[in-house]
Amino acid sequence: MSPLTTLRTALSSIGANKLRAGLTLLGIVIGVAAVISLMSIGRGAQAAITERLEALGTNLLFVQPGAASQGNVFFGQGSASTLTLEDANALLDPVFAPSVAAVAPELRSNGQVVAGRENTFTQIIGVTPSYPSVRNVAVDSGEFITRGHVDNRSEVVVLGSSVSETLFGFRDPVGQTVRINGRRFEVIGVLESQGGGAFGSFDDQVLVPITTAYYRLGGQRTPQGGVTVQTISVQVKSADSMDSAVREIGTVLRLRHRITGEDDFTINSQQETIEALEETTDTFVVFLGAIASISLLVGGIGIMNIMLVSVTERTREIGIRKAMGAKRKDIMLQFVTEATLLSLGGGLAGVVVGLGLSRLLDGRSLGGQDFQTTFSGDIAVLALVVSGAIGLFFGIYPAMRAAALHPIDALRYE
Amino acid sequence: MIELIDVTKVYRMGNVDVAALQGVTLSVAEGEMVAIVGPSGSGKSTIMNIVGCLDVPTSGRYVLEGDDVGQLGDDRLAEIRNQKIGFVFQTYNLLPRLTALANVEMPLLYGNGHDGRRRALEALERVGLAHRAHHRPTELSGGEQQRVGIARALVKEPSILLADEPTGNLDSKSSVEIIAILQRLNDEGITVVIVTHEPDIVSHTKRAISVLDGRVVSDVPVDGTRRAAAPSAPAPSGGAR
Numbered sequence: 001m002s003p004l005t006t007l008r009t010a011l012s013s014i015g016a017n018k019l020r021a022g023l024t025l026l027g028i029v030i031g032v033a034a035v036i037s038l039m040s041i042g043r044g045a046q047a048a049i050t051e052r053l054e055a056l057g058t059n060l061l062f063v064q065p066g067a068a069s070q071g072n073v074f075f076g077q078g079s080a081s082t083l084t085l086e087d088a089n090a091l092l093d094p095v096f097a098p099s100v101a102a103v104a105p106e107l108r109s110n111g112q113v114v115a116g117r118e119n120t121f122t123q124i125i126g127v128t129p130s131y132p133s134v135r136n137v138a139v140d141s142g143e144f145i146t147r148g149h150v151d152n153r154s155e156v157v158v159l160g161s162s163v164s165e166t167l168f169g170f171r172d173p174v175g176q177t178v179r180i181n182g183r184r185f186e187v188i189g190v191l192e193s194q195g196g197g198a199f200g201s202f203d204d205q206v207l208v209p210i211t212t213a214y215y216r217l218g219g220q221r222t223p224q225g226g227v228t229v230q231t232i233s234v235q236v237k238s239a240d241s242m243d244s245a246v247r248e249i250g251t252v253l254r255l256r257h258r259i260t261g262e263d264d265f266t267i268n269s270q271q272e273t274i275e276a277l278e279e280t281t282d283t284f285v286v287f288l289g290a291i292a293s294i295s296l297l298v299g300g301i302g303i304m305n306i307m308l309v310s311v312t313e314r315t316r317e318i319g320i321r322k323a324m325g326a327k328r329k330d331i332m333l334q335f336v337t338e339a340t341l342l343s344l345g346g347g348l349a350g351v352v353v354g355l356g357l358s359r360l361l362d363g364r365s366l367g368g369q370d371f372q373t374t375f376s377g378d379i380a381v382l383a384l385v386v387s388g389a390i391g392l393f394f395g396i397y398p399a400m401r402a403a404a405l406h407p408i409d410a411l412r413y414e
Numbered sequence: 415m416i417e418l419i420d421v422t423k424v425y426r427m428g429n430v431d432v433a434a435l436q437g438v439t440l441s442v443a444e445g446e447m448v449a450i451v452g453p454s455g456s457g458k459s460t461i462m463n464i465v466g467c468l469d470v471p472t473s474g475r476y477v478l479e480g481d482d483v484g485q486l487g488d489d490r491l492a493e494i495r496n497q498k499i500g501f502v503f504q505t506y507n508l509l510p511r512l513t514a515l516a517n518v519e520m521p522l523l524y525g526n527g528h529d530g531r532r533r534a535l536e537a538l539e540r541v542g543l544a545h546r547a548h549h550r551p552t553e554l555s556g557g558e559q560q561r562v563g564i565a566r567a568l569v570k571e572p573s574i575l576l577a578d579e580p581t582g583n584l585d586s587k588s589s590v591e592i593i594a595i596l597q598r599l600n601d602e603g604i605t606v607v608i609v610t611h612e613p614d615i616v617s618h619t620k621r622a623i624s625v626l627d628g629r630v631v632s633d634v635p636v637d638g639t640r641r642a643a644a645p646s647a648p649a650p651s652g653g654a655r
Contacts, residue, residue: 001523001524009523012512016511316507317509320520321524322468322495323466323468323501324520325495325496325497325524326492326524327489327492327493327524329489330524407469408468
């Protein structure tokens with residue numbers, strides 16, 4: 001039997017029972033649509049995270065203190081207070097660290113910010129004037145912290161947009177006074193909104209001069225006596241000089257800390273963070289796909305079920321075809337083709353539905369969560385191939401049953 | 415030339431062996447028109463199945479046109495059915511969702527057939543049904559359906575036509591038509607073997623083989639072919655009246 005005739009015969013058999021074929025198809029349609037839309041959502045989330053991290057500034061390195069220890073007990077990474085403001089300034093040395101473009105040291109703490117009758121508990125970050133350019137944030141109104149503010153340990157604050165909204169509503173907070181841990185701070189600016197991130201909102205924070213954070217809002221003194229910092233964000237001149245920047249920073253800090261053995265700091269790049277996250281989210285996407293694949297499997301079993309019924313119902317037809325000279329492989333091929341056509345048809349419809357669903361969800365807000373979906377061709381091709389394979393796999397057993405029927409028994413079947 | 419030599423057929427039903435044929439020897443020459451008669455359970459259908467290559471003998475030999483086909487595999491048997499044998503069934507066995515033309519075309523799909531449509535139409539013309547080619551079986555009368563069945567049996571130009579109670583489900587007028595067609599085909603040189611228990615049909619054939627309890631009990635020429643009765647055919651119960 002020629003392939004074309006086989007195809008035509010299979011199509012006419014499917015067409016003979018449209019409702020049943022449609023319902024069987026539906027199982028596959030739902031499975032494929034679920035795989036595609038869930039994976040699109042997963043990919044979308046991945047893209048959103050990466051995008052947001054990249055928006056925080058590129059060519060960034062993060063220098064953090066090493067783990068503090070008491071006896072032999074080590075605390076977490078960054079728990080030691082070995083990095084100082086002076087370390088940060090030393091990294092700007094054009095001779096020892098020519099690859100460094102800018103540094104932004106940070107000192108983080110939490111505290112209660114009060115304005116009139118409103119208050120909020122938020123992150124208080126001590127920063128220097130280089131913070132906006134290094135961390136890729138902009139001031140929406142007012143001004144940012146200046147050199148003078150840092151030198152004078154001024155009690156001024158720049159509010160994150162959501163803190164501003166909580167405390168002042170839609171009024172302009174610039175020039176107003178807030179109290180942080182009991183001290184009065186003048187609001188000199190508000191940051192532009194950046195939107196919520198996967199790791200807390202960047203809008204939910206307030207920025208103060210780093211010296212103010214250190215001397216006025218607590219913090220420990222170091223053995224060296226300088227201002228301790230928790231993170232030094234280092235902007236590197238170009239992406240090509242990342243490796244040399246890591247070496248230069250290491251050298252400068254080792255010299256300053258007089259280290260001969262193990263480093264008391266770590267250097268991570270933004271890229272590493274993104275890669276690590278992508279690895280995690282990849283797992284997440286695959287996991288979503290795997291869950292959706294279960295419904296595809298169920299659809300496949302549905303096909304097998306209907307094919308078995310069909311073989312039984314068409315026993316007589318099989319007998320007639322065999323009497324007319326159909327060989328085992330002709331019968332086998334006919335039923336396998338039917339099953340594969342069913343599941344491929346379902347797969348195709350599923351791709352369309354899945355594409356539609358992910359389009360529909362893209363940019364929608366569901367339960368307070370903004371959906372972003374990324375549909376890609378490879379998922380569609382994969383889903384199609386898998387659905388075809390499922391039809392083939394689940395079609396083979398019923399087809400074998402059909403092919404094995406004895407012509408006389410099949411002809412006598414009522 | 416069909417030759418069965420000491421053919422036996424044993425079916426296993428549960429734990430009991432049932433001998434359907436117990437040493438049948440017969441031969442049908444090319445161009446003959448033979449009736450196989452006998453009561454139900456006599457083994458005539460089993461002979462038909464073996465002759466039609468739908469089944470293989472348990473022992474003995476079946477030589478078809480010089481080839482021993484008794485112990486061939488499924489696929490070789492399928493080829494022989496496709497190329498040398500045309501089946502006509504009591505219940506027509508047409509596929510209800512296909513048109514008459516598509517039904518007739520079906521055997522051509524399983525060989526190296528080309529020009530299927532044209533050949534199928536020719537076969538329908540030979541049974542006088544070309545004008546009903548695009549009707550489905552449900553839109554045809556019983557006689558017409560059986561004529562489609564004959565066209566389907568003819569489409570591969572077989573040398574042997576096997577008809578199993580071809581008029582069993584038909585009224586007398588249609589029966590006469592069908593028999594006339596079978597006779598005409600026999601006149602054209604096709605070997606025709608009919609399994610029947612209707613004396614009317616037997617009288618239209620040239621030779622009657624009676625089967626009882628898995629054995630051939632008589633094998634006689636039919637005198638006065640195409641007359642109303644077949645007096646000299648001593649068929650057992652249900653045979654000649």
